[in-house]
Amino acid sequence: MGFQRPSLAELMARVDQDLLSRLSRLSRLPGAEAALATRLTQALATSQAGVTHGLYGYLQWLERQLFPETCDDDLLHLHSAGVPRRQPAKAGGAVSFEGSDDAVIVAGTRLQLDDQEYETTEEAVIAGGTASADVVALEAGSAGDQAAGAALRLVSPIPGVSGGAVVGADGLQGGADLEAAGSWRDRILLRRARVPRGGAEGDWEGWALEVPGVTRAWEDPLGMGPGSVVVRVMADDASDGPLPSQQLLDAVKAYIEARKNVQAQVYVSAPNTKAFQPQLIVTPDTQEVRNAAAQALADLVEREGEPGGTLLISRIRAAISLAPGVEDYDLQAPTADVTHAAGELPIWGGVTWVQS
Structure with missing residues (x-):
């Protein structure tokens, strides 16, 4: 039978009986004094039992922290060797400006849409009435993703440039939130059940799940014939999800290619x-x-x-x-x-x- 933590009432009764047995002479005191002594032992028992009950609770909490299945979220990192938490990532992509020829959009130019801000990563010069530049979100997170055609406005006006920019055909992609503790815990447990072996069964799925933005993954050995592995992924948390963007598919493939030891041909795709x-x-x-x-x-x-x-x-x-x-x-x-x-x-x- 496993250890059972005693209740507060049980601890109070134990301490009270222990005090009474050790102070047996109290029973020979006159009635009023005996009653007072009894109340004293009860007060001492309540105080000591409360402290002891708290210690039992702390030990019970410590026991839960020993295992990744039950530990608190803020202590998961103690069990995460080899399974880093997926960190938030910034969205980025190309936008187009309109304006007068030779107008310059310097690197670091700020743009805004609702509560999301972006900045250009390169200088662009308008020619033929338009210019294209890459931008990146200032804050990491999936909220930075934007659909193609979304209109961004300039935070500060630029002479010769119209009031904003338009997101390119590929949209602003790649934004990802900090991995939820529940998802991280699941991957830690999966890693313990399936220790990576350079390309064995389970490795491909595990590697895909380590890429920011991927929420689900499946591997299909020999899915494209002998010597192949097909990895299918989903991006349920993406603003344009649940299907992954081509940018995310490319990131997953590159991540896996850098870790596999076998010569299998890897195909990364979204499921039908x-x-x-x-x-x-x-x-x-x-x-x-x-x-x-x-x-x-x-x-x-x-x-x-x-x-x-x-x-x-x-x-x-x-x-x-x-x-x-x-x-x-x-x-x-x-x-x-x-x-x-x-x-x-x-x-x-x-x-x-x-x-x-």
Whole structure:
């Protein structure tokens, strides 16, 4: 039987009995004095038990910190040898300016969109009415990503240059947030279960997950024939996700190539996606219950979906049943396991709500 931490009440009773047994002469005192002595022992017992209970609690906390499965988030770094936390990254890309010929946009020129600021990384000179320059976000994070065509405004006007710049066709990409503690913990545990061996099974997925911006990864040995490994990745947290950008795919490939020892040809790509769109009736049919059921199904798809895998109908039904507030439901579609072709990944497509 494992160690059981005594409760505060149990500790108080133990100390009280110990004091009474050691001070047995108190029982021979006159009534009033004996009662006073008893209250004194009870006060001492309460005080000492409180201190001891706190020490037990501290030891219990220390025990949890010994293992990556249970340690506090701020102590995960003590267990992360070889698994650095994915650091935030700054978004960047090309933008175009318009204005008078020979107008100069110096390096370090500030631009802004909402609460995001950027600066040019190079000097540009307008010729033929336009100029192109690369910019980088001042702050790291996925919020710095911007779609093609987004309009940035100049923080300080520049003579001969119109009021801002337009994001190029590739958008501003590469922004990534600090890795969530839960994701980091999962990778630490995965690393312990699968120690890297230069290109063995599990290494490719683990390497891909170390690249900032990658949230999920799968490896497919021999996916493109003998001597090949296909690595498929997703970027669920990206502003233009969940599919990864070409910039992220290139970064993953370069990261893996720098670490593999075997001569396998590595292919990095996004999975082919297939929307999972169940048809459902829930009881009670309220917006709150609908939202809970939809969130439970979306979490299931992200958690258990994998390229070429199967979403079990039993798991789909269980997710709905366990959603907060759901008393009854009628899942009209799908009615059986949902299978996917090789390289095909289910993604959440929303619920089609059927009127009961």
